[in-house]
Amino acid sequence: MKVQVQTLDAQAGGDVELNDAVFGVEPRADILHRVVTWQLVNRRAPARAARERSDVARTGKKFGRQKGGGTARHGDRRAPIFIGGGKAHGPRARVFEASLNKKVRALGLKMALSSKAKDGTLIVLDNLDVAEGKTKTLREQLGKLGLGKTALVIDGDALNVSFARASSNLGHVNLLPAVGANVYDIMRHETLVLTRAAIEKLEARFNG
Template sequence: MKVKVQTLDAKAGGDIQLDKEIFGVEPREDILHRVVTWQLTNRRAPARATRERSDVARTGKKYGRQKGGGTARHGDRRAPIFIGGGKAHGARARVFTSSLNKKVRALGLKMALSSKAKDGKLIVLDNLDMDGEAKTKALQAKLGKLGFGKTALVVDGEAVNVGFARASANLEGINLMPAMGANVYDILRHETLVLTRAGLEKLEARFNG
């Protein structure tokens, strides 16, 4: 599969051959759903346990008489009905993690990349170098000619381009990440996937290496 390579100035930069084993896989909703669910589950923070009656640091001494006080009988101040007492039926500590086979995770990423290529929502840029000073206004004008759409995920190589990162920081709908961070959830939730030559090489090496 051949795609055209463009520059940030929307000029032609030649053609590049995409690996069919990565960008030519037929997407399956069940695989993509499993990978996205796995990602979102592992993204959840652990739940903190509340302090129950046995966890509260208060005296265990009986503070009132058993009879004659005109109130209920209590053995200590740890009871949940008292201020500073333990929580009744409180939340338990939980860690939200799940596992997924590496082959399924790799297949899901291939399918996410292939879905963008199949729908014509894949753009390949030569690089993210900006001529002169990296300014948001100048970058916004360039992106309008490239057809990034409402939301775009830009994947660079080993590290992100500092100038482009600075200029795109205030642009809504533009997200930038290195190739190592490319994942199914972020690819699918953006309208357009933008890869640099360096990012494309890193992704292919990630699967073939």
């Protein structure tokens, strides 16, 4: 698959040949759903357990007579009805983890990249150099490219410093290195922007 390469000023910068094994896979909704669900489950923080009656550090001594005191018959102050007592039926400590076959994860990423290429929402840039790292300059350049409401920009091994500085104040633009490319972030952005270096790293990631 051949795609036109552009500069940040929306000028033609030649063509690049995309590997059909990575960017030409027919997307399947069930695979994408499985990978996104796996990502979101593993993103959850562990649940903290509440202190129950046996965990509260209070005296276990019976503080009143069983009968004749004019109050209910309580055994100790650790009961949940007292201030400082243990919580009744509190949450248990849980770790939310899910496993997914490595081949399915790789296939999901290929399908996410392929879906952007198929829909025409994939833009390939020669590089991400921004003059003086100015946000105003970058905003004008991105306006010419027509990125839509949200855009995910993926660079090579290292992020372009000038682009990272200029895009830090743009809420609709997110920047990732090639190693951080994932299905959830690709699918939730309207446009995917890849540099030449990002394409090389992604293709090498699957061929390796």
